[in-house]
Amino acid sequence: MTSLFEYILKTPVVTEALKPGDDAQIEVISRQIDDHARKRFGRSLHIRQVDAGSCNGCELEIGALNSPYYDLERFGMHFVASPRHADCLLVTGPVTRNMADPLKRTYEATPAPKIVVAIGDCAHDCGVFAGGYGVVGPVSAILPVDAVVHGCPPEPREILLGILAALERQP
C-alpha cells in the first residue's frame, strides 16, 4: 500500500508536452465548425460515430475529443447515441461484410442534411486490411463521403479539420 502511494507521489506528469499554439488553434477550428453547423443545420453539431470494422485506434483519438483538453462539448458538439439525432457520421475502419448493411441503414436513418467524414487510412482505402476476405471496401464504396481524414490514426486536431472540411464543402 505505502509503495503504491510512493509510486503515485514520485511519478511526474507523463503526458506529452503540448505544441505551442495548439490550444488556440483548437478553439479557432471548433468555433469555425460550430459557425458552419449553425448555418447549415440551424443548431450545434451532433455526431454519430460508426465503427465499420476499425482496429479501435481511430476510436481512441475520437474519444480524446471528449477529454478535458479538447472538450468538444464546450463548443456544443455532442456525440449522440442514435443516428436519428445526428447531423454528422464519423465512420472508421475498412467496411467489413458484417457492418456494410448496418452502415447503410445508419446512413439512411440519419436525417438530411447530413455529412459523412471517413476517419483514418483504413476508411480511405482499407489500409493494411485491403484485400481481406472479410472486407467489402473503403467507406466511399458504401456511402457518399464528404471528407477523408488521413493518418493511422489521425490526431484529434486533424479529425476536427476533417469535419470542418466536410462542412465547408458546398452541399
Next chain:
Amino acid sequence: MIIESTLMVDLFLVTFACFSAGAVAALIPTPSSALARVVGHGCALVGAIAAIAFGVAGLAGGSMEFIVPDLLPIGGAAFGVDRLSAFFVVVIALGAIPAALYAIGYTREYAGKHSLAAMAFAFNVFVAAMILVALARNVLTFLALWEIMALASYFLLITERERDDTLHAGWVYFVMTHAGFAALLVGFLLLAQATGTISFTEWGAAAAKLDAGSRNLIFVLLALGFGTKAGIIPLHVWLPLAHPAAPSHVSALMSGVMIKLGVYGLVRVAFDWLGVGPLWWGATILIVGAVSGVLGVLYALVDADLKRVLAYSSVENIGIIMLGLGAAMLFQASNLPGLAALALVAGLYHALNHAAFKSLLFMGAGAVLHATHTRNMEDLGGLIKRMPQTAIFFLIGSLAIAALPPFNGFFSEWLTFQSLLLSFQISAHTVNLIFALGVAALALTSGLAVACFVRAFGITFLALPRSEPAALAREVAWTMRAPMALLALACVVLGIAPSLVLAPLEATVFDLMGGHADMRFDLTAVVANGEFGWVAPLWIAVGLAAFLMAIALGLRVIRANKQWRYYETWGCGRALQTARFEFTATAFANPFKRVFALLYRPVKELDIEFHPESRYFVRTIAYYNEGRLIFEDALYRPLLRLIQALAREARVLQSGNVHRYLVYILATLVALLILTV
C-alpha cells in the same frame, strides 16, 4: 297485487316481458342456431334498454311496489324501487346493453360447438335476475333471485365445459358463491328473527333497537356474504379463475356488473338495514378496501393472461369502492353526515365507472381472444395495426381505469381521495391513522394501475406480433365493435360531465342517509367541502384537447416547407428485426416482482441443457419464474385440508350397514321424544 305508479310498473313489466321473450325464444328448437343467438340476445338488448329507462325514472323519483303474493311463501315475491335500487339498475343496464349486443357477434363462434339456446336462455335469466335482486324487497325474494343469478352465471361460465380449467373455475365459483350464500342466509334469518319481519323496508327502524352483539354478528355474516360476491380480498379467489374462463360478454357482465351487487348489498347493510354501526365496521371495510386495492393491482401487474389481469384489476377497483364505502361508514359513525354522503357518492360513482370501463376492457380482451384465440399476452402484440378500432377502444378503457383525465376513472378516484383526505375533521387519532392508510393505499394503487395498463395495452397491441395467430388477426365484426364504442363514449361522458351523475347520486345518498353530500357542482366544476378540493373536468378535457391540437398545429407549421423521406424504424442497424427482440410481459413485470418479492414469493428456475461436446454450445434453455398465490396457499389449502379431515372422521358414521342406520333412526326418535316431553 298492489300497484302505485303506472309508468314505473309499465317499464318494469316491459323489461321483464323482453327478458322472458328472449329466454323463451332461445329455447324454440330450430335447425339453425341463429334464432337463439340473434333473437335471444336481441330481446335481452331491448329489455336492458327498457331497464335503463326504468332506472332513470326511478332516479328521477319514481316509485313502485309490485307484489306477487302466491309466488313465494311468507309475503310473496315483493319488488319495489328507491333511488339506490334504481341507481344499481342503471349500472346493470349500462353493462347489459353492450353485453347483449356484443353477445350476438361473439357467440357466433360457439355455433355447432355449444348450445346457443342454453347460452341465450341463461343470459336472459342472468340479467333479469340481477335487476330483480336490486329490486327485491323481502328476504325470500332476494335470496331466491340471488341464487338464480348465481346459477345462471355458473352455467354461462362453464360454457366451454370440455376444458378442465373451465370446470375447475366453475367449481371454485360454485363453492365460493354458495359459501357466501350460506353466510347471507344465516345473517338474514337472524335479522328477520330479531326484528320479527322479513320485509326489507321495515328493517331500518327495527334494527336500531337490537343489542350490539347480535347486530355485530349479523353485520359480519352479511359482510362476508356480500363480500364474497364483490370479490374483496381474501374472498376474491373465484374471480381470477372465473372471469378468464367465461365467454367474454359474460366476463364483462360478471366483472363489470354482478360483483357490484355485492357492493349494493353492503351499502344496504351499512346504511339501510342495520343503521349506524360502531366505528370498527367502517374501519374493517376501509382496511379491507385498502388491502384489496393494493394486492389486486399487484397481482394484475404480473399476470400474463389478459383476462386474468382484468379480473385482478376488478378486485382492485372493488377495493377502491370499498375505500369510499368504509370512509362513508366511519364518517357516519363519527357524526359527520355531509362527509359520509360525499364518500358514499365517491364509492357509488366509482361503481358506475368501473361497470363502464371494465365491461369495455373485457370486451376488448374478448375481441382479441376472438381474433387470435389466445389470452396469453406473450403470444400477442402488433394488434393495433390489425385491429385499430379495438385497440383505440381498449386504450380508452385503459386510460379510464388508470384514472387519467379526462376519462371517468380519474374523477371518481379524485372524489374518493378528497373524501379520504377530509378525515382530518374526525378527532379520533386511531381513525385518522386508518384513513391515512387508506390514502396511502389508494395512491399506491393508482400508480400501479397505470403501470399495469401500460403493460396490458403495450404488450398486447404495440410492436410486432409475437405469434402467427396474432400476425393473422383481423378486426372483429361491427356487433362487437359497436358496444365497445358505446362504452368508450360512456367513459368519456362520465368523465367530462360528472354533474350528470352527481345530481341523481346526491339525491340517492340523501334518501339513504339523510345527509347532503358536502360538495357543490355545476356543469363544469366540482368543489368538495367548501374550498378544500376543486376540479373542473370539462375544462381539463378542453385544455387537453387544446394542447393536443396545438401540438398537431405546431407540427404542421414546422413541417411546412420541409422535405420528407420515409424510412424504416431505427433498429440499431440490425439486419433482422423479429418479435424475439421485444420486451415481454414477464420482463415488464419483473421489476415489480423483485420489489414486492415478499408478496409474490417468486420461484425461479433456470434449466440449461449443454451440448455434450462443449459447454459453449447450448441446446435448450428453459426459464421458469412463477409466483405463488398467498391466499390460496396460506388460507384456503389449510381450510380445505381441515374440512377433508373432518369429513373423513364423519365417514365413520356412514358405515353402509343398514342395521346401524336403523339404530340411528331409533336413537333420533327417542331423543326427539325425550326433548319434546
